[in-house]
Amino acid sequence: MAEGEELIELKFCTNDGTDVAHGTYALSTNVATLKQKMVAEWPQGKTVTPKSINDLKIIHAGKVLENNKTLAGSRITFGDLPAGVITMHVIVHPAIAKNKSGKSKEDMQKLNSCGCIIL
Numbered sequence: 001m002a003e004g005e006e007l008i009e010l011k012f013c014t015n016d017g018t019d020v021a022h023g024t025y026a027l028s029t030n031v032a033t034l035k036q037k038m039v040a041e042w043p044q045g046k047t048v049t050p051k052s053i054n055d056l057k058i059i060h061a062g063k064v065l066e067n068n069k070t071l072a073g074s075r076i077t078f079g080d081l082p083a084g085v086i087t088m089h090v091i092v093h094p095a096i097a098k099n100k101s102g103k104s105k106e107d108m109q110k111l112n113s114c115g116c117i118i119l
Contacts, residue, residue, distance in 0.1 A: 008076065010034075012058065012090045018043055020090060027072040031058060031065045038090060048092045059089040 011022040012034075021038045035053035042049055050056050058065045065074045065088075076086065 008071065009085045010088060011085055012038060012088050014046075014090050014092070016046075018046075025071060027076070028070050030068065030070045031074065032067040034058065034071075035067065048094065050092050051094065055092055055094050057091040057093060059091065060086070 005026045005028060007024050007026055009022075009024050012020045014020060020043065021034065021041050023037075025034070032053055035050075035056045035058065038056060039050050039053060053067065060074065060076060063074075
């Protein structure tokens with residue numbers, strides 16, 4: 001981090017309420033770097049675990065942050081927060097495995113949670 005660079009405190013909350021990669025970051029930090037830190041620090045024992053940065057989505061103020069943008073470029077709002085900590089939400093979307101059943105995508109979309117075809 002460059003001297004005099006503006007810093008913000010961020011915490012990232014998963015859907016079950018667990019905080020990941022809580023820390024202070026420079027506004028020049030890019031989103032991909034944040035995701036790399038999250039993958040490295042992901043809590044053990046979770047049912048869904050990201051294997052790469054592409055498995056994660058960071059959401060702030062209703063927007064999904066893009067990997068190639070910095071925090072400043074993502075227009076992170078931090079103006080008059082009383083606590084000074086910004087909470088962002090993290091969603092894990094693991095890559096979908098290849099269809100080994102031989103069924104078409106349309107057929108797979110017709111399956112309900114028990115594997116029954118919906119007509």
